[in-house]
Amino acid sequence: MRDSREMLSFDQGIKSTRSGQLSGRVGGSRTSELKQIDRYDFKKGEKLSSDQERFVRNIFNEFAENVMIHLGALLQTKAQLTLGAIRQRSYHSFVSSLPDPTAIFIFKIDAETKGLLCLDMSLSFALIDKMMGGKGASLDEIRLFTDLEKAIILKPVNKMLTAYSEAWKEVRKVESLFLNMDFNPMAVHISIPSEIMVVISFQAGFAETNGAVDVCIPFKYLKDVLPKSSFDEFLITRGTNSGGSQLAPSNIITGVEAAKIPVIVELGRAELLFQDLLYIEVGDCIKLDTEVTSPMKLKVNDRTKFLGRPGIKENKMSIQITKVVTEGDEEFE
Numbered sequence: 195m196r197d198s199r200e201m202l203s204f205d206q207g208i209k210s211t212r213s214g215q216l217s218g219r220v221g222g223s224r225t226s227e228l229k230q231i232d233r234y235d236f237k238k239g240e241k242l243s244s245d246q247e248r249f250v251r252n253i254f255n256e257f258a259e260n261v262m263i264h265l266g267a268l269l270q271t272k273a274q275l276t277l278g279a280i281r282q283r284s285y286h287s288f289v290s291s292l293p294d295p296t297a298i299f300i301f302k303i304d305a306e307t308k309g310l311l312c313l314d315m316s317l318s319f320a321l322i323d324k325m326m327g328g329k330g331a332s333l334d335e336i337r338l339f340t341d342l343e344k345a346i347i348l349k350p351v352n353k354m355l356t357a358y359s360e361a362w363k364e365v366r367k368v369e370s371l372f373l374n375m376d377f378n379p380m381a382v383h384i385s386i387p388s389e390i391m392v393v394i395s396f397q398a399g400f401a402e403t404n405g406a407v408d409v410c411i412p413f414k415y416l417k418d419v420l421p422k423s424s425f426d427e428f429l430i431t432r433g434t435n436s437g438g439s440q441l442a443p444s445n446i447i448t449g450v451e452a453a454k455i456p457v458i459v460e461l462g463r464a465e466l467l468f469q470d471l472l473y474i475e476v477g478d479c480i481k482l483d484t485e486v487t488s489p490m491k492l493k494v495n496d497r498t499k500f501l502g503r504p505g506i507k508e509n510k511m512s513i514q515i516t517k518v519v520t521e522g523d524e525e526f527e
Contacts, residue, residue, distance in 0.1 A: 260357030286387035317405030330401020
């Protein structure tokens with residue numbers, strides 16, 4: 195009789211265990227408290243190795259350098275992008291951490307893989323303001339973009355995606371392509387919620403505004419495409435093949451040389467009353483503050499750098515440089 199009672203209690207213990215709890219008598223002893231069985235997530239063990247993380251850090255340091263070159267030329271102002279943390283998070287955890295709204299740009303990495311480029315709304319409005327000729331200030335009250343603003347923001351975003359592709363060129367050919375834009379993080383679906391992602395965070399500064407920039411890429415994609423060799427071997431191989439510096443981004447000089455700089459030739463200046471300006475017609479003359487024989491000022495980024503005289507070359511108006519202006523000269527501004 196005693197054996198049958200113990201067997202019954204043991205069976206009850208097994209049934210309780212299958213339901214997720216341990217309770218009652220098991221082998222004649224009683225558990226002190228109920229215990230919940232936790233599921234083990236085997237994906238928790240997946241993480242970047244030290245060499246893989248060095249590869250990622252090197253690639254996205256170069257990405258930051260490329261962004262500063264491209265946006266600096268586009269915005270005609272200093273652009274700053276500093277690499278911060280590199281973290282692994284589930285896709286759901288990452289999108290849940292983003293403020294609503296956030297400027298989220300979905301881009302195509304390859305035929306099967308998509309990534310996210312996320313910008314602070316304040317930073318996005320600063321880019322738009324600078325593109326429209328402003329000082330690069332953000333809005334006091336955050337709102338969604340208008341249709342015009344959506345079209346304007348795509349130009350600097352595409353420059354950033356070009357910088358992303360260029361940063362990968364030492365590892366593999368990547369042609370990132372903008373796909374879509376959204377503002378609600380929970381409405382963006384590029385992966386299943388439990389998918390492990392690698393989130394690369396940056397601190398950015400454009401014109402008068404600072405903010406955060408995040409790049410989110412699937413972990414399994416990085417794991418497959420990163421070189422299998424050690425990072426030190428990769429640097430030696432790259433240095434041997436390129437014959438140049440191992441650490442300096444190879445495209446910085448090329449990018450600077452290709453940057454467009456606004457050059458303005460100033461004939462002279464004049465001050466008018468607004469009332470006079472309203473009645474100006476074709477054929478009217480405005481008296482400038484310079485003589486006909488005075489040299490013209492050639493300005494680079496609104497600073498007088500050269501003096502010259504006008505002329506014609508190959509049937510086009512031109513200016514011949516007669517003096518290089520340095521800081522301290524009377525003409526320097």
